Amino acid sequence: MSMIHVSTTVNGDEVDFVCDPRETLLDVLRDRLALTGAKEGCGTGDCGACSVMVDDRLVCSCLMLGAEAEGKSIATVEGLAKGEDLHPLQEKFIEHAALQCGICTPGILVATKALLDKNPDPTETEVRYWLAGNLCRCTGYDKIIRAVMDTAADLRKAS
Amino acid sequence: MAFDEVKTEGFKQVGTRPRRPDGVDKVTGRAKFGADAYAPGMLHAAIVRSPHAHARILSIDTSRAKALKGVKAVVTRADFAEGLTGDDWDVLENVMAGDKALYDGHAVAAVAATSALIARDAAKLIEVEYEVLAHVTDVDAAMADGAPVIRDGAADSSVPAGLHPNVVRYHESGHGDVHAGFGEADLVIEESFRTEAAHQGYIEPHACLAQLGPDGKGELWCCTQGHFHVQKLCAKMLGMEASNLRVTASEIGGGFGGKTTVFIEPVALALSRKTSRPVKLVMSRSEVFRATGPTSSTSMDVKIGMKKDGTITACQGVFRLQGGAFPGAPMEFTAMCAFAPYDVKNVHQIGYDVMTNRPKQAAYRAPGSPMAAFATESVLDMLCNQLGLDPLDVRLKNAAKEGSKASYGPRYERIGLVETLEAAREHAHYSAPLGSDQGRGVSCGFWFNHGGETSVTLALSEDGTAALSVGTPDIGGSRASMCLMAAEELGIPYDNVRTTIADTATLGYNEVSHGSRVTYASGLATIRAARDAVQKLCARAAAKWGIDEDAVIWEDGCAKPSGPNAGEFDPLPIAEITAEMGSTGGPIVGHFEATPEGAGVSFATHIVDAEVDKETGATKVVRYTVVQDAGKAIHPTYVEGQYQGGAAQGIGWALNEEYIYGDDGRLQNAVFLDYRIPVASDLPMIDTVIVEVPNPGHPYGVRGVGETSICPPLAAIANAVSNAAGVRMRHLPMSPPRILKALDGD
Numbered sequence: 001m002s003m004i005h006v007s008t009t010v011n012g013d014e015v016d017f018v019c020d021p022r023e024t025l026l027d028v029l030r031d032r033l034a035l036t037g038a039k040e041g042c043g044t045g046d047c048g049a050c051s052v053m054v055d056d057r058l059v060c061s062c063l064m065l066g067a068e069a070e071g072k073s074i075a076t077v078e079g080l081a082k083g084e085d086l087h088p089l090q091e092k093f094i095e096h097a098a099l100q101c102g103i104c105t106p107g108i109l110v111a112t113k114a115l116l117d118k119n120p121d122p123t124e125t126e127v128r129y130w131l132a133g134n135l136c137r138c139t140g141y142d143k144i145i146r147a148v149m150d151t152a153a154d155l156r157k158a159s
Numbered sequence: 160m161a162f163d164e165v166k167t168e169g170f171k172q173v174g175t176r177p178r179r180p181d182g183v184d185k186v187t188g189r190a191k192f193g194a195d196a197y198a199p200g201m202l203h204a205a206i207v208r209s210p211h212a213h214a215r216i217l218s219i220d221t222s223r224a225k226a227l228k229g230v231k232a233v234v235t236r237a238d239f240a241e242g243l244t245g246d247d248w249d250v251l252e253n254v255m256a257g258d259k260a261l262y263d264g265h266a267v268a269a270v271a272a273t274s275a276l277i278a279r280d281a282a283k284l285i286e287v288e289y290e291v292l293a294h295v296t297d298v299d300a301a302m303a304d305g306a307p308v309i310r311d312g313a314a315d316s317s318v319p320a321g322l323h324p325n326v327v328r329y330h331e332s333g334h335g336d337v338h339a340g341f342g343e344a345d346l347v348i349e350e351s352f353r354t355e356a357a358h359q360g361y362i363e364p365h366a367c368l369a370q371l372g373p374d375g376k377g378e379l380w381c382c383t384q385g386h387f388h389v390q391k392l393c394a395k396m397l398g399m400e401a402s403n404l405r406v407t408a409s410e411i412g413g414g415f416g417g418k419t420t421v422f423i424e425p426v427a428l429a430l431s432r433k434t435s436r437p438v439k440l441v442m443s444r445s446e447v448f449r450a451t452g453p454t455s456s457t458s459m460d461v462k463i464g465m466k467k468d469g470t471i472t473a474c475q476g477v478f479r480l481q482g483g484a485f486p487g488a489p490m491e492f493t494a495m496c497a498f499a500p501y502d503v504k505n506v507h508q509i510g511y512d513v514m515t516n517r518p519k520q521a522a523y524r525a526p527g528s529p530m531a532a533f534a535t536e537s538v539l540d541m542l543c544n545q546l547g548l549d550p551l552d553v554r555l556k557n558a559a560k561e562g563s564k565a566s567y568g569p570r571y572e573r574i575g576l577v578e579t580l581e582a583a584r585e586h587a588h589y590s591a592p593l594g595s596d597q598g599r600g601v602s603c604g605f606w607f608n609h610g611g612e613t614s615v616t617l618a619l620s621e622d623g624t625a626a627l628s629v630g631t632p633d634i635g636g637s638r639a640s641m642c643l644m645a646a647e648e649l650g651i652p653y654d655n656v657r658t659t660i661a662d663t664a665t666l667g668y669n670e671v672s673h674g675s676r677v678t679y680a681s682g683l684a685t686i687r688a689a690r691d692a693v694q695k696l697c698a699r700a701a702a703k704w705g706i707d708e709d710a711v712i713w714e715d716g717c718a719k720p721s722g723p724n725a726g727e728f729d730p731l732p733i734a735e736i737t738a739e740m741g742s743t744g745g746p747i748v749g750h751f752e753a754t755p756e757g758a759g760v761s762f763a764t765h766i767v768d769a770e771v772d773k774e775t776g777a778t779k780v781v782r783y784t785v786v787q788d789a790g791k792a793i794h795p796t797y798v799e800g801q802y803q804g805g806a807a808q809g810i811g812w813a814l815n816e817e818y819i820y821g822d823d824g825r826l827q828n829a830v831f832l833d834y835r836i837p838v839a840s841d842l843p844m845i846d847t848v849i850v851e852v853p854n855p856g857h858p859y860g861v862r863g864v865g866e867t868s869i870c871p872p873l874a875a876i877a878n879a880v881s882n883a884a885g886v887r888m889r890h891l892p893m894s895p896p897r898i899l900k901a902l903d904g905d
Contacts, residue, residue, distance in 0.1 A: 039363065
C-alpha cells in the first residue's frame with residue numbers, strides 16, 4: 001500500500017513522517033517517532049492510556065489516523081516537563097503516589113492538564129467525570145484525584 | 160550487633176513516605192513497558208485464534224499467508240517441544256493448541272512479518288479447518304451427566320469415583336464434627352451462591368520482544384510478574400537450556416496475578432528462531448480478554464450454625480470452581496479461606512476443580528479467597544440479621560487469635576484480626592447515619608501470603624552508595640520499599656540506594672511477584688543482604704583498627720568500636736571504608752539466597768455503604784473503609800494504595816464485571832466498553848486504616864498487603880446492597896438486571 005507523507009508539529013518541533021493510511025496516530029507516535037509515552041491499552045478509545053492533545057483538543061490517539069495529523073499540532077506526555085523542570089502535575093503525582101504500575105499515568109497526566117487549562121478550579125466530581133475516560137486498575141483513583149485537586153489549588157495560588 | 164535480630168521499633172527511615180525512585184520515569188513517559196522495546200531488523204507477529212469454543216483442528220493451510228510479501232515465518236504447534244508432561248504440557252497446550260481448540264480465542268498458529276499490519280493481514284490468510292464439537296462453559300453444567308468432556312483422563316487421583324471427567328481435582332478438609340455442631344446451634348442457615356469470572360484487567364496488554372539465534376542463545380524482553388519463571392517455561396516450550404535464554408523484565412503495567420505465566424513469549428521465540436530476527440509480539444485488548452486468565456467462576460453452598468449469643472457452632476461449605484480448559488482452578492484456596500477468620504470447633508469444606516471451554520484461569524489477587532468470603536460472610540450477615548446481633552460484635556466474638564486452630568489446619572501464630580475488627584468498630588464510618596435507600600455491609604477477609612525462592616545482591620560503590628539488585632518485578636512501588644529497608648540497615652540516605660530489577664543472568668532464581676511476597680520476601684532478603692554487607696564493613700574496620708571483628712558495631716552509617724576493651728577510635732563512615740575497599744580485600748557485596756517461609760497470614764475488615772436505586776437497579780458505593788493488618792508498613796502511602804486498589808477491584812467484581820458467554824460459547828464482551836471496570840466517577844474516596852501487628856517471620860514484622868485487600872469487598876458490598884435493597888443477593892456481579900430480578904422475587 002502506498003505511504004502518505006505527513007507534515008506536523010509534535011511538542012513544538014516540526015516533524016515529517018510517512019505512514020500507511022491504516023496506521024493510527026498512536027502507531028505513528030510510538031513506532032515511527034519513538035515517542036512511546038502514549039500507551040495502547042485497548043485500541044478502541046475506552047481506556048485513555050493513549051491520550052494526547054491535537055490542536056488543544058484531548059483525543060485518544062488510537063482513534064485518529066496518522067494521516068489526519070497533517071498540519072496539526074500534537075502534544076504528548078513527553079512535552080509536559082520543561083527541561084529539568086517537571087510540570088506541577090508530574091510533581092504532585094509522584095508526591096501523592098498517584099501511580100502504582102504507571103501504565104495509565106501518561107494518559108491521565110495529559111487529560112488532567114487539559115482539564116486544568118480549561119477549568120483551574122474543578123470540584124472533585126468534575127475531576128472524576130473528566131477522568132472517567134482514563135482507566136486505572138491499580139489505585140482506585142483516590143490518590144489520583146487528591147493529586148489533581150492539590151495541583152489545581154497550588155496553581156491557583158501561584159497565578 | 161546480632162545480624163539476625165528482629166526490629167519492630169526505633170526506625171529512622173522505614174515508615175516514612177519518600178518519593179518512589181522510578182517516579183520521574185513514570186510521569187515523563189520515559190519508563191519502558193513491554194511494548195516500548197524495539198530492535199534493529201525487528202519483525203512483528205500476530206496470532207491466529209480459534210473462533211470456536213471447542214473444535215477439532217483438521218488442518219492448517221499456511222500457503223496463502225506465506226505467499227504474502229513481507230511474511231517471514233509461520234509457526235504452529237509442530238514448532239514447539241514435544242514430550243512435555245503435566246503442568247508444562249498444559250502451559251504449552253494453552254500457548255498453542257494441539258489437536259483441539261479448547262476455547263474461543265485459543266491460539267492455533269502465528270505469523271511474523273516486516274510490519275504489524277502485514278502480520279495481521281497474513282493471519283487472516285491462514286486457513287484452519289475445524290470440526291466443531293459440543294462445548295460447555297458453565298461450572299454446574301460441566302459437572303452434570305452428559306456434559307461434553309474437555310479432556311478425558313485429565314483428573315488426578317484426588318477425585319472420588321463416579322464424578323464427571325471434567326472434575327479434575329478434589330479437596331476436602333476440616334476438623335471436629337459438623338453434624339454435632341449444627342445440633343448445638345439455635346439457628347442454621349444454608350444458602351447457595353454464584354460468582355462470575357472477572358478479568359484482572361491490567362491496562363497493559365501482554366507484550367514481548369524475542370531474539371533467538373542459530374547458536375541457540377536467546378534474549379527475551381517481556382512484561383511479566385516473574386522473568387525467572389518465564390525463562391524456565393520458555394526454555395521447556397522451545398526445548399532449549401534455561402541458561403541460554405536471558406530474560407529481562409520490562410516495567411509492568413499491572414498484573415494482579417494475570418502475568419504469572421507465559422502466553423505469547425514462547426511464540427515470539429519460536430518465530431525468532433525460525434527467522435533469526437528479533438520478533439515483537441503484542442496482544443490486543445480483545446486477545447487479552449479472550450485468551451489470558453480470568454478468575455474462576457464459582458458455584459458454592461455454605462451452611463453455618465449459630466447460637467443466640469452469636470457463637471458459631473459449625474461451618475460447612477462446598478465450592479465448585481471452573482478453571483477453563485485446564486486443571487488448576489484454585490478451589491482448595493477457596494475451601495481453605497472460607498472460614499479461616501473464625502475460631503470454629505466444627506468445620507468441613509469441599510472443593511471441586513472443574514474444566515470448561517473457557518480460557519485457562521490465572522491467579523487473580525488472593526486467588527479463590529474473595530469468592531469464599533462472599534458466601535461465608537453473606538450467611539453470617541443473614542444470621543446476625545435474624546438473631547438481631549451486631550455484625551462486628553459477632554465477628555469479634557468468633558475471631559481467630561494467636562493459638563486458634565485455623566479452619567485449614569495449622570494453629571495461628573501472632574495475627575491481627577481482632578485488632579482490625581476493633582479498629583473498624585471504633586471508626587466513625589461504622590456509626591455514621593445512613594441515607595435513604597442505603598445499606599451498610601461489613602466483611603472480614605483472609606489470605607495466606609507467601610515467601611518463595613528469593614535472591615538479592617547489594618553491591619557497595621566506592622563512594623559509599625549502594626546498588627541493590629532484586630529479581631521481583633516492581634509492580635506497584637516496591638523499589639521504594641526496598642530502598643527504605645536497605646537504607647535503614649546501612650544507615651545511609653534513601654537516595655543513596657538504587658534498586659534495579661535484575662535480569663535472569665544476574666541473580667539466582669526468584670519466584671514470581673505474587674502471593675503478596677515482594678515486600679515480605681525480597682524485603683527480608685534485602686535486609687539480610689544489607690546485614691551481610693554491614694558485617695563485611697565491620698570486618699574491614701576491625702582490620703584497620705587491629706581489633707576483633709566482634710568488637711565493632713554499625714551505627715548511623717559508621718563502624719564504631721564497641722565495649723570497654725575495643726579501644727578508642729573515631730567512627731569510620733561507610734564512604735571511608737568503601738573508598739579503600741580495593742586495597743583492603745576487594746569489593747564489598749552483601750548477598751541473600753534462600754526460601755523464606757515465615758510469611759505471616761493477614762486479615763482485613765471492610766465497611767461499605769451502598770445506595771440502591773430500586774427503579775433502575777443501579778448501585779452506587781457511597782462510602783468505603785478498609786482496615787487491614789500490614790504487620791509493618793514500610794512505605795505507608797503504597798500500603799494505602801494497595802488497600803484502595805484491592806477495594807476498587809472488588810467493587811468492580813461485585814457490581815459489574817463478568818465474562819458473558821453466548822450460546823455459541825463465544826465471549827460476548829471482550830472490550831473495555833462492554834467489560835466495564837470501575838472508572839473515576841463510579842467510586843468514592845477509599846478510606847484506609849493501617850493496623851500493625853508484627854509478623855514474627857520478618858525482621859521488621861512485615862506481612863504482605865496486596866492480596867488480602869480484595870478478600871472482603873465482594874461480601875461487604877453484597878451485604879450492603881442486600882441490606883439496602885431488602886433482598887439477599889446471591890449472585891455476583893450485582894448488575895442492575897440482577898438487582899431488578901432479585902427485587903421481583905427472582
